[in-house]
Amino acid sequence: VEATRDTFTNPAALFVHTGVPVMGVLPKLRRLRIDQKMPGRLAGSVSGREALETARRVYLTLVPREHTGNARVIGITSALPADGKTFISMLMGQVSAGMQNKTLLIDADLRKPALHTRLGTDNATGLSNVLTGQAQPPEVIRPTDIANLAFMPSGPLPPNAADLLSGSQLYSLISVGQEVFDLMIIDGPPTMGLADAQLLGNAASASLFVVGSGDQRKGPLRAAVRRLAMARVPLVGTVLTKFDFK
Numbered sequence: 001v002e003a004t005r006d007t008f009t010n011p012a013a014l015f016v017h018t019g020v021p022v023m024g025v026l027p028k029l030r031r032l033r034i035d036q037k038m039p040g041r042l043a044g045s046v047s048g049r050e051a052l053e054t055a056r057r058v059y060l061t062l063v064p065r066e067h068t069g070n071a072r073v074i075g076i077t078s079a080l081p082a083d084g085k086t087f088i089s090m091l092m093g094q095v096s097a098g099m100q101n102k103t104l105l106i107d108a109d110l111r112k113p114a115l116h117t118r119l120g121t122d123n124a125t126g127l128s129n130v131l132t133g134q135a136q137p138p139e140v141i142r143p144t145d146i147a148n149l150a151f152m153p154s155g156p157l158p159p160n161a162a163d164l165l166s167g168s169q170l171y172s173l174i175s176v177g178q179e180v181f182d183l184m185i186i187d188g189p190p191t192m193g194l195a196d197a198q199l200l201g202n203a204a205s206a207s208l209f210v211v212g213s214g215d216q217r218k219g220p221l222r223a224a225v226r227r228l229a230m231a232r233v234p235l236v237g238t239v240l241t242k243f244d245f246k
Contacts, residue, residue, distance in 0.1 A: 010213075011025055011240050011243075014211060014238055014240055015238075017218055017221065017222060018209075018221065018222065018225050018238060019225075020209065020225065020235055020236075020237060020238050021236070021237045021238070022237065022238050022239070022240060023057075023058045023061055023062075023208070023236075023237035023238065023239055024054040024055070024057055024058040024237075024239045024240070025054065025239070025240045025243045026050075026051050026054050026055075026084070026087075026088075026239065026240065026241045026242070026243060027050050027051060027054075027243060027244075027245060028213070028242045028243055028244045028245075051087075051091060052091060052094065052095065054091075054239075055088065055091035055092055055094070055095045056095045058092065058208070058237070058239060059092055059095045059096060059099075061237070062074060062206055062208075062236065062237075063096070063101075063183060072182075072183050072184070072205050072206065073174055073177075073178070073183075073184045073186065073203065073204045073205045073206075074092065074183070074184070074185050074186065074204060074205070074206050074207070074208065075186045075188055075197075075200050075201045075203070075204030075206070075207040075208070075233075076088055076089050076092070076185065076186065076187055076188060076207070076208045076210060077188045077189070077190065077191050077197040077200070077201065077207065077208075077209060077210070077228075078190050078191065078209065078210040078211065078212075078224075079190060079191055079192050079209075079211070079220050079221045079223075079224035080190050080192055080220060081112070081190050082212065083190075083210045083211055083212040083241060084210050084212055084239075084241035084242065085187060085188070085190075085210040086109075086114045086115055086118060086187055087241065088208065088210050088239055088241070089105060089115065089185055089186075089187035090105070090115070090118060090119075092185050093105040093146075093149050093185050094146060094149065096148075096149075096182070096183045096185070097146050097147060097148035097149035098146075098148075100148060101148060101181075101182035101183050102148055102150075102180065102181045102182045102183075103148055103149050103150070103181060103182065103183045103184075103185065104141065104150050104151075104152060104177055104180075104181045104183070104184045104185070105144075105149060105150070105151050105152070105185050105187065106127060106151075106152045106184065106185065106186045106187065107126065107127065107151075107152065107153050107154040107187050108127055108154065108165070108186045108187060108188045108189070108196075108200050109154060109187060109188060109189040109196075110127070110128055110154055110157055110158055110161035110164065110165070110189070110196065111157065111161060111189050111194070111196070112189070113153065113154035113157075115151070115153065115154075115187055116151075116153040116154070119144060119151055121142060121151070121153065122153070123153045123154060123155065123156070124153075124155075124156075125139070125140045125153070125155050125156075126140050126152055126153030126154050126155030126156075127140070127152055127153070127154050127155050127173075128154060128155035128156055128157070128158050128164065129155045129156070130152075130155075130169060130173055131158075131164040131165070131167065131169045131170060131173075132158070132164065132169075133169065137152070137173055137176055137177065140152055140153070140155065150181070161194075161196055162194070162195045162196055162199065165195075165196055165199040165200060166195075166199050170199070170200075170203050171203060174203055186200055186203075186204060188200040188201070190224075191224040191227055191228060192220055192223065192224050192227075197228070197233075198227060198228060198231035198233055201228055201231065201233030201234070201235070202231060202232065202233055204233075204234065205234065206234050206236045207228070207233050207234055207235045207236065208235075208236070208237055208238070208239055209224075209225065209228070209235055209237070209238045209239070210238070210239050210241055211238055211239070211240050211241065212241050212242045213240050213241060213242045213243040213244070214242065214244075
């Protein structure tokens with residue numbers, strides 16, 4: 001039956017069609033609930049705890065305990081919007097910070113940013129200001145209510161996102177960030193129809209591809225994975241979200 005469907009509903013099929021290891025499966029959540037006393041944290045629920053545990057396993061695979069040297073830079077993307085990449089970015093940031101790592105979460109979706117809304121803050125300044133030389137990274141990095149987790153919003157949306165991301169400022173930002181943070185997580189835009197995800201993926205040391213169970217059609221997904229491969233993005237794994245274990 002799975003072979004006749006045009007969307008992915010199990011991890012095995014996802015691996016067969018992409019050739020990329022499935023690093024995690026997240027349960028289907030009714031909605032992403034934010035703990036108002038601790039913005040950015042999932043409210044305590046069984047599915048929320050399962051999601052955090054999955055993110056912890058993905059984190060430990062990407063960032064081995066014995067890792068030393070330059071900080072890891074993890075890029076997160078998807079084929080199309082609403083697959084859960086921003087959710088995964090938040091979970092990974094929370095897990096990393098909980099392991100006492102100084103972590104920077106960057107909203108690099110310069111088309112339709114969402115992290116500032118999820119974290120309950122504004123988007124007045126951020127990454128776009130750094131990329132245009134209007135601000136230095138420390139001026140736009142904000143603390144969060146989660147210890148060890150800092151956040152850089154996307155900033156004002158530019159008319160030339162791909163041009164900004166292809167410049168040297170992005171690599172300068174990462175180089176400076178690696179001197180301060182143990183882990184940098186880049187929440188990027190979807191891959192299809194944009195060059196942004198490939199540019200961000202090339203700047204990362206490892207990239208995750210997020211797929212919504214039952215949402216993502218196989219054709220666009222394979223095309224997105226091919227685009228990343230052609231751009232030599234270090235795609236190391238996929239994460240299947242919205243999975244109904246029943």
